[in-house]
Amino acid sequence: MSKPLLEVKKLKKYFDVTGGVFSRKVGDVKAVDDVSFDVYQGEVLGIVGESGCGKSTTGKALLRLIEPTEGQVLFEGKDITKMNPEEMRKMRRDMQIIFQDPYASLNPRHKVEKILGEPLLIHGIGDKAERKKKVKEILEIVGLRGEQAASYPHQFSGGQRQRIGIARALIVNPKLIVCDEPVSALDVSIQSQILNLMDDLQDKFGLTYVFIAHDLSVVKHISDRIGVMYLGRMVELTSNEQLYDEPLHPYTKSLLSSIPNPDPDIKKERMILEGDVPSPSNPPAGCAFHTRCPECMDICRSVRPEFQEVSVNHFVACHLYEVDGDNSDQEQ
Amino acid sequence: MKKPVLEINNLQTHFFTDRGEIPAVDDVSFFIREGEVLGIVGESGCGKSVTSLSIMGLVPSPPGKIVGGNILFREQHSTKEETENLVNVSSKRMRQIRGNKIAMIFQEPMTSLDPLFSIGFQITEALNNHQNLSKKEARKKAIEMLNLVGIPRAEQIVDEYPHQLSGGMRQRVMIAIAMSCDPEVLVADEPTTALDVTIQAQILELMKKLNREKGTAILLITHDLGVVSEMCDRVCVMYAGKVVEEGDVRTILKFPKHPYTRGLLRSLPKMHEKQERLYSIPGNVPKPGSITDGCRFAARCSEVFDRCYKEDPELLTLSEGHTCRCFLYEKEGDVQHV
Numbered sequence: 001m002s003k004p005l006l007e008v009k010k011l012k013k014y015f016d017v018t019g020g021v022f023s024r025k026v027g028d029v030k031a032v033d034d035v036s037f038d039v040y041q042g043e044v045l046g047i048v049g050e051s052g053c054g055k056s057t058t059g060k061a062l063l064r065l066i067e068p069t070e071g072q073v074l075f076e077g078k079d080i081t082k083m084n085p086e087e088m089r090k091m092r093r094d095m096q097i098i099f100q101d102p103y104a105s106l107n108p109r110h111k112v113e114k115i116l117g118e119p120l121l122i123h124g125i126g127d128k129a130e131r132k133k134k135v136k137e138i139l140e141i142v143g144l145r146g147e148q149a150a151s152y153p154h155q156f157s158g159g160q161r162q163r164i165g166i167a168r169a170l171i172v173n174p175k176l177i178v179c180d181e182p183v184s185a186l187d188v189s190i191q192s193q194i195l196n197l198m199d200d201l202q203d204k205f206g207l208t209y210v211f212i213a214h215d216l217s218v219v220k221h222i223s224d225r226i227g228v229m230y231l232g233r234m235v236e237l238t239s240n241e242q243l244y245d246e247p248l249h250p251y252t253k254s255l256l257s258s259i260p261n262p263d264p265d266i267k268k269e270r271m272i273l274e275g276d277v278p279s280p281s282n283p284p285a286g287c288a289f290h291t292r293c294p295e296c297m298d299i300c301r302s303v304r305p306e307f308q309e310v311s312v313n314h315f316v317a318c319h320l321y322e323v324d325g326d327n328s329d330q331e332q
Numbered sequence: 333m334k335k336p337v338l339e340i341n342n343l344q345t346h347f348f349t350d351r352g353e354i355p356a357v358d359d360v361s362f363f364i365r366e367g368e369v370l371g372i373v374g375e376s377g378c379g380k381s382v383t384s385l386s387i388m389g390l391v392p393s394p395p396g397k398i399v400g401g402n403i404l405f406r407e408q409h410s411t412k413e414e415t416e417n418l419v420n421v422s423s424k425r426m427r428q429i430r431g432n433k434i435a436m437i438f439q440e441p442m443t444s445l446d447p448l449f450s451i452g453f454q455i456t457e458a459l460n461n462h463q464n465l466s467k468k469e470a471r472k473k474a475i476e477m478l479n480l481v482g483i484p485r486a487e488q489i490v491d492e493y494p495h496q497l498s499g500g501m502r503q504r505v506m507i508a509i510a511m512s513c514d515p516e517v518l519v520a521d522e523p524t525t526a527l528d529v530t531i532q533a534q535i536l537e538l539m540k541k542l543n544r545e546k547g548t549a550i551l552l553i554t555h556d557l558g559v560v561s562e563m564c565d566r567v568c569v570m571y572a573g574k575v576v577e578e579g580d581v582r583t584i585l586k587f588p589k590h591p592y593t594r595g596l597l598r599s600l601p602k603m604h605e606k607q608e609r610l611y612s613i614p615g616n617v618p619k620p621g622s623i624t625d626g627c628r629f630a631a632r633c634s635e636v637f638d639r640c641y642k643e644d645p646e647l648l649t650l651s652e653g654h655t656c657r658c659f660l661y662e663k664e665g666d667v668q669h670v
Binding site for chain 2: 050051157159160187188189190191192193195196199214216217218220221244254255257258259260261262263264265266270272273276277
């Protein structure tokens with residue numbers, strides 16, 4: 001396997017909960033709680049989980065759009081959490097993001113030309129004429145027409161706007177793109193267009209994606225490896241095929257069995273979870289999933305399971321698969 | 333075969349806006365039999381929600397208006413055998429039916445409950461309006477309903493407020509309210525879209541249980557073909573205000589005929605097989621009212637020919653209970669006479 005482009009080590013993001021007359025800090029919301037993973041050059045790492053599991057916070061913390069509380073994010077070996085704003089600004093040329101809502105993420109008062117030209121301006125790429133040319137080129141690459149640069153965002157449909165969002169990320173030639181639910185606001189027929197486009201662009205420009213989504217079938221389609229998050233923690237991380245053929249963590253199993261399948265002939269055993277996701281401001285002690293886990297044991301209630309490699313490239317945090325002996329730093 | 337409890341014939345709901353008259357629902361016909369689950373699938377703007385609002389008499393007016401067609405409702409447990417046309421009934425009679433005989437659950441469990449009133453109050457409100465129960469009986473019934481939809485600690489929850497509940501719990505409360513008067517038809521407009529998959533599985537299971545045990549017919553509106561496959565007996569596929577294909581669930585999902593239905597199914601990422609590329613339907617979903625002549629899907633259809641741009645295809649019967657609106661199948665079936 002190639003070398004990691006991005007290494008995330010023990011990333012934490014706690015949000016303060018304030019209360020009382022003077023807005024004193026009364027607690028933490030542990031949105032991301034000790035998450036570690038690597039992203040390799042040229043791969044697509046999918047991150048799935050339900051709402052509130054911290055997947056979007058993780059994505060934003062990777063780019064320091066949200067400041068991580070603790071932990072390291074190494075991009076090509078350099079720790080970006082220690083960079084000053086100027087270094088970070090330069091760094092962002094290599095790390096871009098696509099947002100979920102194509103309606104909210106484009107400034108309605110700017111023409112597409114300005115929206116797409118801004119990253120170039122900020123990074124000092126080209127002069128005015130060159131920028132104009134680049135904008136036209138990138139629009140054609142993402143499947144729009146060059147002359148549409150003179151339009152405003154409201155003149156486009158949802159799918160077309162998402163194409164503009166992709167173009168904006170792509171225009172500075174980044175190495176890594178964090179895609180935060182890029183297709184969940186779109187209709188099925190448009191969703192497949194955008195997924196194909198992202199696939200093509202990856203091949204063409206040799207991109208690496210961190211693909212965050214809640215829809216497992218979408219993640220399965222696009223990803224090489226998939227991480228499953230629950231309540232701020234990574235519970236399982238393995239290759240695409242492995243995860244779907246042989247899920248280990250009980251949460252992953254139930255998540256997979258909850259997806260309604262459009263094929264009426266495939267009958268499967270349902271594993272329906274009881275209850276709701278607990279609040280991340282007051283997560284259960286021990287394993288965060290123990291309140292809903294069908295295979296809960298005594299140890300799960302008190303001891304937090306280690307995130308460890310149980311077979312080659314298959315990481316899981318569950319007491320059922322505890323390996324004896326040394327289990328530190330096996331993430332190769 | 334069971335009798336239809338709700339029958340919709342040539343329904344047309346138009347919106348009168350500054351940009352002109354927009355036919356959001358254009359000549360839609362379908363029926364639901366007793367105890368059946370009928371799915372309506374389609375993408376945003378295809379008119380599926382407006383259809384459900386039309387049935388409930390909740391189309392905002394102005395600008396919306398039902399300009400044609402009828403909605404026939406046959407009450408099961410009454411002496412009357414004949415049907416009522418919900419388009420013409422008085423608003424007094426409509427109030428008696430709505431919430432009592434035909435109930436609805438909405439997509440957003442976060443916004444469809446009133447934050448100022450307790451859960452118990454919101455359930456008993458429906459009971460007070462439709463059934464002569466004393467306060468005590470109504471409260472007892474409310475607790476009973478909460479138990480039915482699987483809410484733990486029902487005696488306490490009944491006095492709590494919506495903000496104290498999670499999204500899945502709120503949707504259960506919505507279902508409890510809708511089911512409190514034992515309706516004959518439950519209209520569920522995207523009931524699980526705002527929920528996570530594990531919670532979605534719980535809510536779908538609950539709706540299936542109510543359908544089985546109480547025999548309530550369900551009109552399930554959704555964009556998710558997976559949900560359709562899990563829940564429905566029959567399906568209507570809508571596109572740009574029209575029904576393009578209708579049939580039993582297996583026929584539609586396994587042997588779809590209309591190019592739109594086929595494209596929709598092919599464009600889904602599959603869980604059980606590896607595909608290199610997804611099929612995609614070119615173009616965008618048309619804005620309501622932007623298409624006037626010919627088949628509405630013509631601009632995106634892979635098998636389009638000249639005639640599609642000029643004439644509007646009729647709904648053809650391909651086999652028993654399977655209809656499709658496409659010129660491709662004209663030789664196979666006879667034109668349906670409605």
